Amino acid sequence: MSSGSNGARRITSLLRPSNLDSGVCRSCQGTLGRRNYASAATATAAEATTDASAFATTTSTPPFPYTINAGVVLSRPPQVTRDLEPFEKAYYFYQKRLNERLALPFTKYFYFKRGTPADEDWKKKIQERRTPARDIGKYNAYASDSWNDELLLGSKEAEPDHQVEMLVQDAESTANATSQDTSKKEEIPRPHSRVTEADKKGDHKSLNRMLSRTLYLLVQSKEGYWKFPSTPVETEETLRQAAERTLSQTAGVNMNTWMVGFHPAGHHVYTNRKPHVDKTSGVENLGEKTFFLKSRIMAGQADLSAKEDLKDFKWLSKEEIQSHVLPQYYSYIKNMLADR
Amino acid sequence: MEAALLITLRGASLRRSHRLICQVSVFGLHVTVPTGQTIFGRDGPVWMNFRVQQHFIIHKMAAREPSRYLTRAIPRAFAPSPRHQAFIGRRNVSDEAPTRRLSDELETASSLTSRVSENTAKSFDPVSRASARKSQLPRSRYQFRSPKYDRGPLHPHQPPAPSDPSSRLFVPGPFSLPRTEQTYNATVASDIMTLCYVHTPPGFKPPPKAPRLREWDDSSPYHKNRPLRGPRGGDVLRLLRKPIRFNNIPKIERITVHSYVKQAAQENSSWIHVAGIAIQAISNVRVETFKSKSSVATWSIAPGRDTVAVKAELRGETMHHFLGKLIDVVLPRMKDWQGIKGSSGDSSGNITFGLEPEHVALFPEIEVNYDMYPPKMIPGCHITLHTTAKADKDARLLLSAMGVPFHGKIVQ
Numbered sequence: 096m097s098s099g100s101n102g103a104r105r106i107t108s109l110l111r112p113s114n115l116d117s118g119v120c121r122s123c124q125g126t127l128g129r130r131n132y133a134s135a136a137t138a139t140a141a142e143a144t145t146d147a148s149a150f151a152t153t154t155s156t157p158p159f160p161y162t163i164n165a166g167v168v169l170s171r172p173p174q175v176t177r178d179l180e181p182f183e184k185a186y187y188f189y190q191k192r193l194n195e196r197l198a199l200p201f202t203k204y205f206y207f208k209r210g211t212p213a214d215e216d217w218k219k220k221i222q223e224r225r226t227p228a229r230d231i232g233k234y235n236a237y238a239s240d241s242w243n244d245e246l247l248l249g250s251k252e253a254e255p256d257h258q259v260e261m262l263v264q265d266a267e268s269t270a271n272a273t274s275q276d277t278s279k280k281e282e283i284p285r286p287h288s289r290v291t292e293a294d295k296k297g298d299h300k301s302l303n304r305m306l307s308r309t310l311y312l313l314v315q316s317k318e319g320y321w322k323f324p325s326t327p328v329e330t331e332e333t334l335r336q337a338a339e340r341t342l343s344q345t346a347g348v349n350m351n352t353w354m355v356g357f358h359p360a361g362h363h364v365y366t367n368r369k370p371h372v373d374k375t376s377g378v379e380n381l382g383e384k385t386f387f388l389k390s391r392i393m394a395g396q397a398d399l400s401a402k403e404d405l406k407d408f409k410w411l412s413k414e415e416i417q418s419h420v421l422p423q424y425y426s427y428i429k430n431m432l433a434d435r
Numbered sequence: 436m437e438a439a440l441l442i443t444l445r446g447a448s449l450r451r452s453h454r455l456i457c458q459v460s461v462f463g464l465h466v467t468v469p470t471g472q473t474i475f476g477r478d479g480p481v482w483m484n485f486r487v488q489q490h491f492i493i494h495k496m497a498a499r500e501p502s503r504y505l506t507r508a509i510p511r512a513f514a515p516s517p518r519h520q521a522f523i524g525r526r527n528v529s530d531e532a533p534t535r536r537l538s539d540e541l542e543t544a545s546s547l548t549s550r551v552s553e554n555t556a557k558s559f560d561p562v563s564r565a566s567a568r569k570s571q572l573p574r575s576r577y578q579f580r581s582p583k584y585d586r587g588p589l590h591p592h593q594p595p596a597p598s599d600p601s602s603r604l605f606v607p608g609p610f611s612l613p614r615t616e617q618t619y620n621a622t623v624a625s626d627i628m629t630l631c632y633v634h635t636p637p638g639f640k641p642p643p644k645a646p647r648l649r650e651w652d653d654s655s656p657y658h659k660n661r662p663l664r665g666p667r668g669g670d671v672l673r674l675l676r677k678p679i680r681f682n683n684i685p686k687i688e689r690i691t692v693h694s695y696v697k698q699a700a701q702e703n704s705s706w707i708h709v710a711g712i713a714i715q716a717i718s719n720v721r722v723e724t725f726k727s728k729s730s731v732a733t734w735s736i737a738p739g740r741d742t743v744a745v746k747a748e749l750r751g752e753t754m755h756h757f758l759g760k761l762i763d764v765v766l767p768r769m770k771d772w773q774g775i776k777g778s779s780g781d782s783s784g785n786i787t788f789g790l791e792p793e794h795v796a797l798f799p800e801i802e803v804n805y806d807m808y809p810p811k812m813i814p815g816c817h818i819t820l821h822t823t824a825k826a827d828k829d830a831r832l833l834l835s836a837m838g839v840p841f842h843g844k845i846v847q
Binding site: 119120123124172173176177179183187190191193194197205206208240243247248249309355356358360389391433434435 | 551556559561562565600605606607608609610611612614617618620621622625626629630631632634636637638639803804806807
């Protein structure tokens with residue numbers, strides 16, 4: 096297509112009266128005004144009557160009475176799986192024992208060559224625990240008392256910690272029994288604790304706390320209110336750019352973050368008790384509206400030293416946020432926070 | 436206010452932050468309305484059409500709030516709203532439920548928390564008690580046996596549900612809460628919903644689309660009663676991609692592991708047995724075998740003669756564990772593999788890639804007893820990740836969020 100026709104179309108689109116709604120934001124008006132060829136042909140007749148009045152209203156819009164803020168919900172996703180409920184532990188354990196009873200017998204010869212040290216080790220262990228599974232305790236699924244598959248009160252077998260310990264001990268004893276070098280004891284490292292130093296000390300500033308939960312960055316203003324970092328959107332700036340700027344200005348640049356998309360995930364409206372009137376221009380300000388963009392932290396740590404009007408920061412889970420922020424603020428933000 | 440309303444408030448108030456619920460009776464028509472909403476009928480506010488006879492009762496839950504907000508809130512509740520609003524009888528999640536609590540619906544007493552005296556707990560030994568019994572009950576008194584054959588719905592001896600352990604169809608499980616499932620639920624799903632959000636401003640009408648199946652133009656009398664024509668440019672009618680919202684976030688539905696072993700036809704059947712065992716070992720699922728459908732003369736394969744392929748279909752917990760192993764153990768250890776090709780996919784949200792035999796051997800289940808597999812007989816396989824996404828773009832977004840790498844030119 097030649098550029099001439101393109102230019103002509105652009106000019107006609109400028110001349111065409113607007114059918115925009117003054118209640119819709121500027122970027123969305125582009126979406127509303129856009130039409131394709133099919134709809135344009137059908138719509139022209141209907142629009143002709145209404146366009147003139149709509150055009151008149153959009154020419155002079157009063158300034159928006161609220162301050163628009165861009166907020167950042169910076170979060171650290173869960174690092175480990177969650178703790179199981181007591182019911183879940185019991186259920187999974189019972190299903191494992193049921194599976195022992197119903198599954199075909201373990202094909203030992205496929206896994207252990209006859210006469211090898213591994214085979215000897217296997218024979219010894221199966222004598223002890225009566226079952227090939229290493230995490231269901233001592234249980235013989237094929238004996239006459241295999242009906243006794245439920246745990247007694249206070250038994251440890253269903254606890255994940257206990258199961259992990261059993262697996263590690265089993266691996267250690269196998270490694271010791273099958274290794275050539277008998278002088279040295281094989282040590283298999285245990286998994287790290289799910290409760291960290293920061294949890295024990297109650298350090299809310301550490302990113303190593305509450306590994307199984309999503310943590311959110313909250314900052315405390317001079318007045319003592321906790322909230323997500325937010326700043327007013329400047330002119331000629333998109334919400335996403337404003338959110339990125341907010342993050343670097345409030346929490347410093349010493350973080351590796353990823354902004355999730357270009358759209359806000361939640362909002363908060365604060366209306367002043369009485370509208371603040373600007374003395375010089377006479378413009379009324381009714382309050383502020385904050386739009387929150389989601390962001391994830393990959394590495395680094397927040398640093399508030401550059402920002403004077405913020406006192407403190409914390410990494411908090413959803414329940415802790417509820418006890419820190421005002422109830423009205425929480426009612427706005429709670430639905431964009433992850434349950435875990 | 437357009438009409439006279441007789442309002443009775445019982446020690447209650449409305450506050451801005453709370454969307455309280457009032458019961459409104461209009462001519463005996465009971466509806467639940469959050470405050471701040473205007474009740475609209477089809478042609479305007481309800482009270483313009485009807486004379487409101489009855490009274491408003493603010494629920495008892497509102498009685499907790501102090502009443503100083505009342506004078507401000509009441510006029511707002513009845514102010515005409517600038518936006519057209521439907522007749523609202525729904526409750527939002529953000530509303531506080533009036534009186535229902537979890538304890539009303541769930542039994543609070545749990546067998547896991549109930550207290551038993553220590554002596555009772557210590558002395559309880561089911562095995563010795565059973566062996567001390569002088570006479571055994573007959574089996575039929577304590578063990579239910581599911582009927583072997585289905586004799587129809589009118590037969591008195593009906594089989595139990597398949598979820599019952601006494602059913603012959605019972606399959607135990609699940610045994611764990613997989614890591615990948617938890618990651619998806621806690622992190623990936625909400626991120627995808629945010630990423631795929633498309634904003635449509637109020638008053639937006641999507642431009643009309645051409646019908647997916649085209650009509651015949653009736654230029655010929657033979658067009659009568661013909662089925663509609665397929666889309667232009669090809670016969671394939673692509674899946675309809677709907678906007679991604681909370682209820683259709685793409686998720687991984689199932690994984691298919693498929694292995695085609697041509698030597699099973701050329702040499703002997705041991706190849707298909709080894710392939711079956713290897714695929715079963717890595718997938719934790721019984722494999723199905725397939726005969727060749729097509730003829731490949733160079734491999735001397737004739738249709739329907741030889742069993743040449745095995746397939747395992749993974750769902751649920753097994754699938755999540757397989758995906759976790761693939762992402763965390765196997766794929767990172769594959770040498771000189773950059774990722775799934777960006778052009779992979781069937782354009783309806785299913786991504787396929789292949790693993791060489793040496794890559795299949797990296798699965799921990801095969802590694803533990805690698806020596807027991809006959810040398811060089813471990814098969815390669817094709818893995819298809821079926822997602823509920825309607826387009827490959829969404830499927831790749833989901834999979835890369837789960838940790839599956841992609842490389843090369845991404846073809847949408």
